[in-house]
Amino acid sequence: MPRQSKTARLTRRAFTAGMGAAGFVAGAAPFGIVRAQTAPLKVGVLLPRSGVQAGIGQDCWRGAEIAGGLLQELGLPPLQLISGDTETNVDVARSRAEKLITDGAQLLIGAFDSGQTTAIAQVAEQKGVPFVINIAAAPQITEQGYKFVFRNFPTAAMILGDAFKNQKEIFAETHAAPKSVVFLHVNDTFGTAMAKGISAVMPKFDMPYKIAEEIAYDPTARDLSVEIAKAKSAGADALLVVSRLNDAILLTREMVKQRWTPTAILSMGPGWYEDQYLKTLGKLSDGPLSFVPWYDPNKPLSKKLEAALAKAYPGINLSTNHVYTFEALLVAADAYKRAGSADPKALAEAIRTTHITNNVSPGPGIMFNAKGQNDKLQLSAIQNRGGKLVTVAPKSAANARVVWPLPPYDKRG
């Protein structure tokens, strides 16, 4: 009995401690609830940050790094980024996706390359974790009937189709169109695929020019004088090119050396608009037109993204890599806000009903069809001007008029 009364007796000290604890719990509880609602969504960012595609992967990562502030400004919930380096390897991409999900990633984005993206998509689908593709153009990825895979990037067919449409728009605006072109392309995987795609798609667009000659060259070539000499002797008006960075620089230097300025350089791939091309060639870099998945410089969010990148990485022009990685995160944050939870199914459902009009890429906005593909995306035609890039087509996303024809190389001072 005495023991019982002892334990039942409420001392002043116990009362104070109890009240203190109750107060702490009562005080902390609301914060707990708030924390649960705004706890950051864990996003696994899978990119080839080492290996052959390291440069591109790191460029994409910059797009992810600058996203935080902008998303907050848009009133979207915070994201916690977990980096996964795919090492430019399909095997590693798959195991990294598994690891990120094991580590708690509630949504995945990535992975620049179609092969790596396909490997990740299978893991995401198997685990029921939403996967938003930033860059990968193989059409088959969204043709598999996946329920958790979404792509806000044009497919290869969309890229080629829009490129020809934009060319025709430019020709109509300038009232000038080349009658013939020399088609120069690298003979690596990308170049060969593009060459085949161009041959297949071009007839459908009734282009005003004919391909006078097709010249394939090795991407590791150190001298392209013969190729340029052949192109020049073909007597074509313009150059249609699919190249990489190094060969784009080599081709330009050869044209200068051989005193040949075609009416236009129409590039259907990377190289001609990259920062390194602009910096290396200076005034000689002006003029080429590139037909690429780009951004709409007139959209308010594009201006903010440009400013954020310029602040974080001065001297780097905003590009495809930054834009589409940022937009993948925008999709994730927007879906998280609307879903109100990090439950994968709720997130996937929210992504499916995405309708973002305040975005960066050209077109009406970000929305996905039944296959998880944003088929409303549009490509742009961009032109190099004084170390910067301006958009010249489509009209709806243009911020400059095209300079046509290409200013002669020997009159650039």
Added chain:
Amino acid sequence: MIARLLEGMPRAAAVLLALLFALMAAAPLFAGDYLLTVLILILYFAYVGQAWNIMMGFAGQLSLGHALYVGLGAYTAAALFVHFGIGPWIGLAAAVPLCALVGAFVGFLAFRFRVAGVYFAILTIAVAEFARVGFDHLDWTRGSAGLFLPVAQYARNDLWHLRGHPVMFYYILLSATAIAGLGCRALLRSRVGYFWLAIREDEEAARALGIDTFRYKMVAVVISAAMTAFAGVIYAFYYNNLFPEQVFHISRSIEIILGPIVGGIGTLFGPILGAFVLTGLAEMLTGALAALGIDIPGAKQVFYGICLLAVIVALPEGIWPWLSRRLGLGSDKP
């Protein structure tokens, strides 16, 4: 039969092998999906490492283009599946002879015209590169745009069509690795195995003893290529997409040979141990760097390179010969 294959093996080694196999067989019960993925990679490299080891470790013929057989096997089975709905096991029946034939062609070219050593290695690279470029332009396999196998959520494992959960692939590769290990031991203890060793040690002397070196080197290449074809088929149906740039690339060939080199060329268990060490080390480094909060792309590869260098400098014969001596198991390198 297995008892006959294990004949002559130290008792401790047999017990350890049985324990390892039992542990691996039970792994899916306790391993998470991530660990399972890593184990699948380990088994894949252990299997192809053993296939390569037949050529280099047993017969002394350095191939730096084994990705050729992975790619050919993968593309053959995948294309038959995509175009005609032919299941992977029947595809395997086409892939194995095809790879054996290509292996025979490479071997014939080299051995007939006495292309040996470094020149043979270059020839294997050249043929693999030739295949890569060729497949880039082969429309039937979708060229450089990549060949995609249809994928869906499978409620159950379909072993006949190789569609299902990674656990299924894990057990297939575990069985294949074990069978390959036993097969390699059987080969080594056969007449052919002794001829290979004689060729590896001194080809001129072997020929002087009356061994038909051309024939037995051809046998080594054909068996190795045929075995590698199986890995290609599994690769195709596990990853479900094939790009010539990825499957035939020389970096894939280098990945295949690293395991046996680190584990111990010419040994039976070396390729398996090498696969465990390399893939395990890579994953551990990733985990360790993440735990330390180090996010420097490429840092893992630098550490990885240093670790490999250390292994090669300290243990030039590979890890297994040293480890087996330490464990008192004797060497399995004949």
